[in-house]
Amino acid sequence: MNEKRQAQLLTTCLMAGRIMIESGSEMYRVEDTMRRIAQNAGVMDSHIFTTPTGLFMSLPTYDAVQIQQVTSRAINLEKVDRVNALSRQFADHQITLTVLSQRLAVLDHDVPYFPLWLQVIAAAVVSCTIMIMFGGHWIDFLPSAVVGAAGYTVFYLVREQLSVSFLSEFLAAFTIGLLAWIFISLHFGRSLDMIIIGAVMPLVPGVAITNAVRDMLAGHLLTGIVRGIEALFSVSAIGIGIALVFRFFA
Incomplete structure (x- = not known):
């Protein structure tokens, strides 16, 4: 895996984790989703540390640790479900890593709330x-x-x-x-x-x-x-x- 794809993988995993934390997900579910995305992208030994206010993640073959700040927290279990659904689609090879990142970005900005x-x-x-x-x-x-x-x-x-x-x-x-x-x-x-x-x-x-x-x-x-x-x-x-x-x- 080249350096550009590893950076994209880190960004995608951290985005998925941040959306889940901001939407009220449990931390073990956040870490499991991030780890599965990394494994399905070919990285079997990722290192993840999560808190309610921030996430840390590193890859064994990438000499950098990326940090993602969590600035707000609410309850939106629909967004949690959508992130999990996108993760499963990526695991089934229905979408690529680039498409996964794009759809997570859309989900992050297009908040599905009831009126x-x-x-x-x-x-x-x-x-x-x-x-x-x-x-x-x-x-x-x-x-x-x-x-x-x-x-x-x-x-x-x-x-x-x-x-x-x-x-x-x-x-x-x-x-x-x-x-x-x-x-x-x-x-x-x-x-x-x-x-x-x-x-x-x-x-x-x-x-x-x-x-x-x-x-x-x-x-x-x-x-x-x-x-x-x-x-x-x-x-x-x-x-x-x-x-x-x-x-x-x-």
């Missing part, structure tokens, strides 16, 4: 159904849906407009608590606790917590601890937002 209105509807459905599952009353069904949708809208807009970590969770939780209190005060609901419990569920970092545990079990102790702390901060921001409502209003 905001559909995400808000999903948040409303999740909020009211989970509220019922936790033992809530049917009279709180509609208020829980409305509050959950409003809270998720605030979370989405703040996250898109500002780059302050955990501020979106805090403001969304505060909005949820305040709207729930208003509904109860106007006698449009029965249980303040049940409405809040249902409405905050779309904000809970369940995927992040699950991935933190899976990384720990897979031996990625550093990544597991970092992701666990990040999830803990998100949960704390949600809790503080709700607590302020109870302190000053309820």
Whole structure:
């Protein structure tokens, strides 16, 4: 393998890994995908080190280590699936390394997200159904849906407009608590606790917590601890937002 192809291979592997980390994938899956791409390109002994904020990779026959910074992290499992699909196509020789790199670049810039209105509807459905599952009353069904949708809208807009970590969770939780209190005060609901419990569920970092545990079990102790702390901060921001409502209003 010539030097130009090795450089292209490193760039392609690091791009795939960065997209997966930014989309919420587990670290062992990231490393496995990068290693498989390298193996299918003819390099059997690549060296990969991943963290939530950066990736390092080197090839045994290439005298350089390339670094790829990870600047943002979200949950987009569709992008993770698409990277895995492209990796499998490369393994089956359906596409070349150059085509793989090009399609990863397109995937990186053409982010496949569901539209905001559909995400808000999903948040409303999740909020009211989970509220019922936790033992809530049917009279709180509609208020829980409305509050959950409003809270998720605030979370989405703040996250898109500002780059302050955990501020979106805090403001969304505060909005949820305040709207729930208003509904109860106007006698449009029965249980303040049940409405809040249902409405905050779309904000809970369940995927992040699950991935933190899976990384720990897979031996990625550093990544597991970092992701666990990040999830803990998100949960704390949600809790503080709700607590302020109870302190000053309820």
